[in-house]
Amino acid sequence: MIKKFLNLGRQPIANSFLTSNSKKSLAKEFFYNLSVSFNNKNYLVSVTNPVDPKIQYTDKYAHRASESLTMRKAFKDIAKKIKKKFKPKIIMEIGSNDGVFIKNFPKKDVIAVEPCKNLAMLTKKNFKTYPEFWTKKLAKKIFKSSKKADIIFSANTISHIPNLKESFQAITFSLSDNGVLIIEDPSLFSVIKNISYDQFYDEHVYIFSALAISNVVKDSNLKLFDVEKIRTHGGSLRYYICKKNAKYKISKRLIQIIRSEKKIKLNKYSTFQKFSKRVKKSKKNLIDLLKKLKIKNKKIISYGATYKSTTIFNYCRIGRQYLDYVTDTTQNKQGKFTPGQHLPIISPEKGMTDTVDYVFLGAWNFKDEIINKEKQFIKRGGRFITHVPSVRIINK
Numbered sequence: 001m002i003k004k005f006l007n008l009g010r011q012p013i014a015n016s017f018l019t020s021n022s023k024k025s026l027a028k029e030f031f032y033n034l035s036v037s038f039n040n041k042n043y044l045v046s047v048t049n050p051v052d053p054k055i056q057y058t059d060k061y062a063h064r065a066s067e068s069l070t071m072r073k074a075f076k077d078i079a080k081k082i083k084k085k086f087k088p089k090i091i092m093e094i095g096s097n098d099g100v101f102i103k104n105f106p107k108k109d110v111i112a113v114e115p116c117k118n119l120a121m122l123t124k125k126n127f128k129t130y131p132e133f134w135t136k137k138l139a140k141k142i143f144k145s146s147k148k149a150d151i152i153f154s155a156n157t158i159s160h161i162p163n164l165k166e167s168f169q170a171i172t173f174s175l176s177d178n179g180v181l182i183i184e185d186p187s188l189f190s191v192i193k194n195i196s197y198d199q200f201y202d203e204h205v206y207i208f209s210a211l212a213i214s215n216v217v218k219d220s221n222l223k224l225f226d227v228e229k230i231r232t233h234g235g236s237l238r239y240y241i242c243k244k245n246a247k248y249k250i251s252k253r254l255i256q257i258i259r260s261e262k263k264i265k266l267n268k269y270s271t272f273q274k275f276s277k278r279v280k281k282s283k284k285n286l287i288d289l290l291k292k293l294k295i296k297n298k299k300i301i302s303y304g305a306t307y308k309s310t311t312i313f314n315y316c317r318i319g320r321q322y323l324d325y326v327t328d329t330t331q332n333k334q335g336k337f338t339p340g341q342h343l344p345i346i347s348p349e350k351g352m353t354d355t356v357d358y359v360f361l362g363a364w365n366f367k368d369e370i371i372n373k374e375k376q377f378i379k380r381g382g383r384f385i386t387h388v389p390s391v392r393i394i395n396k
């Protein structure tokens with residue numbers, strides 16, 4: 001049975017950055033109600049009513065995975081590991097974004113799938129790229145007459161596809177007999193521990209646990225045989241999945257991780273009810289802190305026009321009354337306005353001026369990278385604010 005546990009209210013599409021804040025464009029903005037549910041049969045946590053992917057993954061898709069040094073390095077490292085461990089001849093990536101992962105492989109070995117046409121354009125010249133959604137139909141088109149994939153890699157994408165069953169079935173069709181599917185997504189364990197409720201937005205249809213993945217892949221004749229904790233996006237899991245009868249044995253670390261998930265009761269609805277109360281408390285603490293700083297006339301801005309911030313700003317109703325603007329390095333976000341709260345987005349060069357007192361870390365998952373970059377700001381007395389794992393001013 002599927003039971004709701006969290007209501008994050010009226011939300012816009014997390015990636016729908018507005019080109020204008022005129023009355024006319026604001027009137028056209030799309031909103032939906034964001035709530036999150038738990039399935040007590042397979043332990044999947046999901047957005048209750050997913051939005052139509054055709055509205056989300058357009059030719060104006062904003063996120064560029066290459067924007068952060070942390071992610072460029074993470075993709076380089078996993079590519080190196082894959083080459084060493086599996087020596088694949090055919091590698092397919094589902095959700096190849098701007099090519100940050102595939103560029104680490106020889107062109108002739110790679111197949112890329114990316115439904116956002118503006119992103120697919122970026123890799124099309126050098127890699128075989130399919131500008132389409134990942135479906136059974138596409139899998140058949142790619143692999144009907146060609147050799148199957150030795151590795152299918154997908155970071156922060158499988159959790160975005162509402163039809164999980166079709167997605168895994170298409171993968172089963174596309175994998176060679178001993179081929180391996182490697183997926184990375186934010187972990188439910190970290191979300192619960194860190195009260196990082198901003199990981200819930202329209203694109204994150206699912207926040208996976210090893211418990212849930214081990215259950216759902218079975219329906220598609222697949223087997224989760226290994227899992228690895230990784231630091232990206234505030235704490236993610238990297239799942240290793242193969243065909244039911246492939247040669248891989250269940251790893252010790254998978255057993256340990258499942259044990260730790262059961263220990264914090266990721267298989268019980270009551271855990272999520274408690275989480276929901278902590279989310280409300282986190283919201284209150286954040287608003288209280290911002291109010292306190294505004295009473296003292298402090299200038300506050302936000303760093304990173306993240307999709308996660310869309311959830312926070314709209315759930316907590318944080319707009320121009322608290323934040324002057326948001327900075328982001330991504331060129332195609334600059335000059336636009338954040339979804340729902342319509343905060344202007346500008347470059348860090350323009351935004352990190354001497355008049356800024358506090359900076360809310362919208363991209364808290366890159367805290368170390370950002371703090372390292374903004375040493376000058378801290379040196380002159382500026383301070384960062386975060387809500388993860390608890391609302392606070394970072395005193396460094």
Ligand code: JHZ
Pocket residue numbers: 063067068069156203204233303304305306307308309327328329330333348363365366369370373
């Ligand atoms: P970041 C997106 O979510 C959407 P977001 C998507 N659904 C997903 O799952 C994750 O990515 C993986 C900027 N930045 O990665 C760049 C700076 O300005 O946390 C990005 O716009 N300065 C696919 O948006 C944003 O912050 C910096 O120094 O929540 C970070 O976005 C750094 C490091 C980043 O993902």
